[in-house]
Amino acid sequence: MNLDFQQFIPSLPYILKGIGVTLQIVSMAGILGFVLGIILSFFKISKFKFLGWIADAYTSVFRGTPLVLQLMLIYYGSPQLIGYKIDPSTAAVLSFGLNSAAYISEIIRAGILAVDKGQSEAAMALGVPYRPAMMDIILPQAMKNILPALMNEFITLTKESAIVTVIGVTDVMRRAYIVGGEKFSYFEPILIAGLIYYIMVMVLTVLGKGIERRMRRSD
Amino acid sequence: MIKVENLHKHFGKLEVLKGISTNIQDGEVVAVIGPSGSGKSTFLRCINLLELPTDGRIMINGQDITDKSTNIMKVRQNVGMVFQHFHLFPHKTALQNLTYAPMKVKGLSKSEAEKTGLELLEKVGLSAKAHEYPNRLSGGQKQRVAIARALAMQPEVMLFDEPTSALDPEMVKEVLDVMKNLAHTGMTMAIVTHEMGFAREVADRVLFLDGGVLVEDSSPEEFFSNPKSERARDFLQKMI
Numbered sequence: 001m002n003l004d005f006q007q008f009i010p011s012l013p014y015i016l017k018g019i020g021v022t023l024q025i026v027s028m029a030g031i032l033g034f035v036l037g038i039i040l041s042f043f044k045i046s047k048f049k050f051l052g053w054i055a056d057a058y059t060s061v062f063r064g065t066p067l068v069l070q071l072m073l074i075y076y077g078s079p080q081l082i083g084y085k086i087d088p089s090t091a092a093v094l095s096f097g098l099n100s101a102a103y104i105s106e107i108i109r110a111g112i113l114a115v116d117k118g119q120s121e122a123a124m125a126l127g128v129p130y131r132p133a134m135m136d137i138i139l140p141q142a143m144k145n146i147l148p149a150l151m152n153e154f155i156t157l158t159k160e161s162a163i164v165t166v167i168g169v170t171d172v173m174r175r176a177y178i179v180g181g182e183k184f185s186y187f188e189p190i191l192i193a194g195l196i197y198y199i200m201v202m203v204l205t206v207l208g209k210g211i212e213r214r215m216r217r218s219d
Numbered sequence: 220m221i222k223v224e225n226l227h228k229h230f231g232k233l234e235v236l237k238g239i240s241t242n243i244q245d246g247e248v249v250a251v252i253g254p255s256g257s258g259k260s261t262f263l264r265c266i267n268l269l270e271l272p273t274d275g276r277i278m279i280n281g282q283d284i285t286d287k288s289t290n291i292m293k294v295r296q297n298v299g300m301v302f303q304h305f306h307l308f309p310h311k312t313a314l315q316n317l318t319y320a321p322m323k324v325k326g327l328s329k330s331e332a333e334k335t336g337l338e339l340l341e342k343v344g345l346s347a348k349a350h351e352y353p354n355r356l357s358g359g360q361k362q363r364v365a366i367a368r369a370l371a372m373q374p375e376v377m378l379f380d381e382p383t384s385a386l387d388p389e390m391v392k393e394v395l396d397v398m399k400n401l402a403h404t405g406m407t408m409a410i411v412t413h414e415m416g417f418a419r420e421v422a423d424r425v426l427f428l429d430g431g432v433l434v435e436d437s438s439p440e441e442f443f444s445n446p447k448s449e450r451a452r453d454f455l456q457k458m459i
Contacts, residue, residue, distance in 0.1 A: 122306035125267055126320035126372055127296030136319065140310050217352075 005188050011179040015192060018172035019200070025092045025171065026158050032097030033157070034150075037104025042134075044109045055105060062102035068163045071095040075167045092164040100157050107149045111142035144215045151208035155201050162197070172196050220244055220280060221266065221376065221407070227274035228261050228431075235261045237431040238275065243376075246405040250418035250439070253428035254454055259411045262428065263378050266409065267298040279376065296324060299369030303381040305361040307353040313340065313364045314349040317371045325372070332371075339367040343397050359390030363397050370401075377401065379410040395421075415458055419443050427451050 043055035062070065075091035078084065086094075115138050123133035143150075162173035170178075176193035180186035221243040228236040235258045243249050251259045264270040266277060268284060268291050277284050284294045307316050317336035321327040327335075340346050343363040353361055362382055369377060379398065383391045395417050402408060402421050412418055418425060418439060425442040427435035429450045435442060446452045 116306070118302060118304055118306035119308065121269060122300075122302065122308070123320075125269060125295055125298075125300035125302075126369070127292045127294075127324050128320055129292055129324075132323050136323070137308055144310070 015175045018175040022171045028093045029096035033100030036101035040105035041108035059102040088167045088169045111146035222278040225275040229273045248402045248408045250422035251411045257428040258431040299374035299377045301379045305365045358386045359393045362394045376407045
């Protein structure tokens with residue numbers, strides 16, 4: 001095995017610039033997925049059965065088809081759907097956000113249902129209406145319990161974001177691939193990309209642990 | 220005054236309350252006693268509409284709370300509830316547990332709510348624990364905070380659903396003492412309890428429920444020394 005990283009040193013800044021692209025897509029998709037996931041989870045526990053059906057159908061479709069297919073569907077389908085081609089990174093944010101909303105809604109739903117029923121009864125008995133009781137009493141407790149699962153979802157999102165390569169977004173993966181093509185040697189740049197993803201995931205893990213520690217203050 | 224008229228509650232096919240009628244006067248302390256499954260907790264939970272009655276009426280100070288147009292939230296603000304398992308908010312300190320509802324529901328400012336909150340904690344002997352999270356409190360302390368939390372809404376009626384049943388024996392007294400003090404202040408109280416000694420000493424009246432029926436409604440002296448019904452005699456015998 002003869003690895004030659006030397007020749008890739010000039011290309012390193014170019015690959016590293018992809019971190020910004022990846023982070024931007026992942027963070028925006030993460031926010032979209034989280035917000036939409038909360039809304040969908042409320043649908044799922046709603047007493048209006050109709051809302052539950054919508055949310056279940058949504059989850060079923062986005063969980064039941066490949067992410068890369070959803071990405072291509074949104075990107076290549078946009079001219080027919082809305083009349084013009086959307087930006088590849090917008091397509092990436094949309095598809096990743098919509099996709100992880102399906103998973104996050106399941107995580108949050110389970111988290112809400114796992115909070116002791118006595119908590120909402122205690123809030124009700126004090127005359128606190130449903131919405132503030134949900135926001136101030138139930139959700140914070142649910143969040144604490146589901147944080148590891150949520151972190152997992154964001155980590156998956158970070159890694160899976162590499163598939164934006166197929167629609168030409170110049171993220172870390174794509175840049176490594178381009179550099180490999182220039183030098184007719186893919187092994188080293190892809191190893192470098194792998195290291196970059198690994199470090200990003202490690203940072204996320206440490207961040208998650210930190211948040212978890214803060215939330216466990218009351219234990 | 221609380222007026223209960225022909226209260227029925229079904230859970231599906233199961234009839235838990237089979238037409239209960241009674242009155243609770245202002246300032247009266249009523250102990251609700253009965254074997255498990257007799258419907259005493261359900262009876263209590265109907266009074267603040269944690270369970271919606273299937274049939275019958277409940278009037279609090281002349282207002283029919285079972286009426287469809289009644290604002291349930293307003294009713295509950297006026298009727299405090301203490302649970303067997305405390306149900307303190309674990310992510311809030313003792314003081315925050317007390318100030319949350321008054322601030323959120325009644326719109327009190329933080330300083331106002333904290334002032335009354337601290338006074339109440341003082342009353343239940345827990346000023347020192349104001350900034351502790353519930354996990355750091357013993358069972359008895361948790362229940363005293365829970366009582367203070369309910370009182371923070373300044374209710375006219377307090378409901379207690381087996382407040383000492385989940386406590387270690389040595390912590391029962393501290394909670395009962397708080398309740399006794401509360402009774403002396405003239406609070407209207409309905410207490411589901413298995414503490415016969417406490418019921419006898421503190422209650423003005425005893426309601427004995429069995430199988431969803433109000434079997435006896437009498438003074439504690441009468442109930443404990445000379446129960447009218449066979450079922451009450453049987454029950455009391457098993458308690459001692």
